[in-house]
Amino acid sequence: MPVMSSAELKERLARDLPGVLMPTRTRTPTSNGGEAAAGDGKTARPKRGEHAPVDLLATDDAVVYPDRLPEVARYVRDVLGYQLLSNITAVDYLVDGVIEMVYHFFHLDGGPELVIKTRVPRDNPVVPSLTDEWPGANLQEREAFDLFGVVFPGHPNLTRIYMWDEFEGWPMRKDFPKQGDKYFGESEE
Secondary structure: OOOOOHHHHHHHHHHHOOOOEOOOEOEEEOOOOOEEEOOOOOOOOOOOOOOOOOOOOEOOOEEEOHHHHHHHHHHHHHOOOOOEEEEEEEEEEOOOOEEEEEEEEEOOOOOOOEEEEEEEEOOOOEOOOOOOOOOOHHHHHHHHHHHHOOEOOOOOOOOOOOOOOOOOOOOOOOOOOOOOOOOOOOOOO
């Protein structure tokens, strides 16, 4: 079973595909068992219900520039031998103004996943489609489009998959207005 650490992946990407990696910092363990960014002091945790910015630079995963994602995905398949793009997930970092796309790749003969991320601004979330070379990306990209508003140029059928065509907005974004007694914000009366 092939095993590739995040650090090894980043080294290989930096060597074989110069300029694809976005700047990051490696996380280091803290004395209380959590994690902190290398070189950072302890920071106060936000109160319940408050949202604080996330240190997006503190990650062990490979974070690539969005326009280079198809090239990296081909490299993962053709050079590293990963055969399955298992899932694509969108994460909304409201306070930071970023939507992060997370891609999990696997070998069919087993082994740990390979995680690749890319980040785009919330006000212009555009990530090239991987459907031409990874057909399994089709429905998952449509889901990210439908629920988070991420646009995937090159997608063969970028239409809503859960919400109806007339629906306005992106219901999984953290600033989407919620209604009812289980949500914060005003409810219609």
